Amino acid sequence: MANIRDLKKDINFVLGDIIEAVYVWEYNNTDKDTKKSEAIIDEAIATFDELIAKVNDKSVENKKAHFKAINNELETKGRALIDKLNKLS
Secondary structure, eight states: OOOHHHHHHHHHHHHHHHHHHHHHHHHHTTTSOOHHHHHHHHHHHHHHHHHHHHHTOOOOSOHHHHHHHHHHHHHHHHHHHHHHHHHTO
């Protein structure tokens, strides 16, 4: 990983793309209930807040391992959100 700024951008892009995909699904499926899709958006926003708070935590001693763990968590939670989005159809 290059630096903290890149990690923050990755978090923003991944979760932003998931939210955008949910909006596209809602636009294409106006006849379906949006409660589940709105829950995915809420979960993506909560994940964003949680991961950014972890990135900004200054009390970490081993920063490299900490940021790698955050990156892995982003990947795991991002895939889970994408799976939930795919199940909406």
